[in-house]
Amino acid sequence: MRRTAAAQLVMIALACTVAAVLVSCASEDSGAPAGDVSEKTRFMMGTYVTIHVRGPKEAADLAIDAALDRMEEVDDKFNILNPESPLHAFNHEGVPVTDEEILGIVASALEMSRSTDGAFDVSISPLIELWGFYDEAPELPERQEVEVCLERVGYEYLILEEGSLRKTREDVRIDLGGIAKGYAVGEGVRVLEEMGVTEALIDAGGDIYALGARDGGPWKVGIRATRGEGLLGYLEVQDTAVMGSGDYERFFVHEGKRYHHIFDPRTGYPAEELSGITVISPDPTMADAWATALFVMGPEKGLKFAEQMPDLDAIMMTTSGEVLYTSGMETELRSPPESR
DSSP states (O other): OEEEOOTTOOOOEEOTTHHHHHHHHHHHHHTOOGGGEEEEEEEETTEEEEEEEESOHHHHHHHHHHHHHHHHHHHHHHOTTOTTSHHHHHHHHOOOBOOHHHHHHHHHHHHHHHHTTTSSOGGGHHHHHHTTTTTTOOOOOOHHHHHHHHTTOOGGGEEEETTEEEESSTTOOOOOHHHHHHHHHHHHHHHHHHTTOOSEEEEETTEEEEESOBTTBOEEEEEEOTTSSSEEEEEEESSEEEEEEETTSSEEEETTEEEESOBOTTTSSBOOSEEEEEEEESOHHHHHHHHHHHHHHOHHHHHHHHHHSTTOEEEEEETTSEEEEOGGGTTTSBOOOOOO
């Protein structure tokens, strides 16, 4: 389905404050006291992660702490800027990665690279560094610099076999940020379930996982119109991840043009056709990766690709202001609730 969006709705993203609104609504709808919902926030993975759990406070607090601890463990291991991470040693010293947890995520990433013809590529780290996004001081590089950098980018340089990951060029570096955040969310969900939690919401900087029902009904997750105010709409979800990517997260403007951090690994420049995407899937790890892959693939190819994938839906916003949906989303995006 295709429809023209209002001029101010030129991109979409998950609203970072949606989770708090949702929990408040859950308590009001059920008539339950606010004390039935516990929440805690920590900073990790470059954002604020908040977990809301509905249930007895003491048990809920213990579960939240355990889930956040596990997510921090994942962040430490997968953070390429952490000198203690196996990925740091792989990038800077060429030490093969043998950690089974990392290898599992790399295997999924490489499979996605192959299936998307390189639209998703974890070897993109040199481009992120060249453009200055690691230092939070991005700037437009010279075209020749981009072309030289592209020689170091390519998932084909990564060899995963016999229980280890190695590379065929020593100057190749990887960044699993496009998939590890979703994995961390999934691990948080796993810990909550192991501790008996049946109703919870994880908000990792606007990437959401809704666990179980919200007091007997679905969670309402808002999709924000980030070039303006308010929501594009909301989704009702249960046991589902709702994750987004867009040119609103990290960007700079040069001579009136916006340059963001979601690069097309094949060109060395930010993908241009979409300004935002939201992916809906029961698997948070793959939802995270698909949000990047489909964004890079663009509206026509990305939408067609998403339609063919089981348990995957998407809402896309083009740079021209259109809102595009997979068929599964045609009737699922609800009009924004009236302001209270």
